[in-house]
Amino acid sequence: MNRLANPFAPRRALPEKTRQIKAGVRELYSLDDAVVVSITELACRDENCPAIETVIGIMRPSEKVEMIRFHKEIAEVTREDVIGAGEDPN
Numbered sequence: 001m002n003r004l005a006n007p008f009a010p011r012r013a014l015p016e017k018t019r020q021i022k023a024g025v026r027e028l029y030s031l032d033d034a035v036v037v038s039i040t041e042l043a044c045r046d047e048n049c050p051a052i053e054t055v056i057g058i059m060r061p062s063e064k065v066e067m068i069r070f071h072k073e074i075a076e077v078t079r080e081d082v083i084g085a086g087e088d089p090n
Helices: 014-031 079-085
Strands: 034-044 052-059 064-068
Touching: 014 034, 014 079, 052 079, 064 079
Parallel strands: none
Antiparallel strands: 034 052, 052 064
């Protein structure tokens, strides 16, 4: 293991899966083009967190960033996960 590796860096690029998740988030939250949606897969080295976590950031202009976290890899995040997270968007 490289001790200098960034533990927060994405493990691999999955552009099609990322596009699918972003589209689902945009649809679920009825977001327009002024809103930025980011998808990041993070590796966690702390004992109390999952080994891999996918974080969705919803950045509306002039508002606090909304974060949605899934304790799984990007490849494993499903439309149902996104729907479940959006049941109470605020």
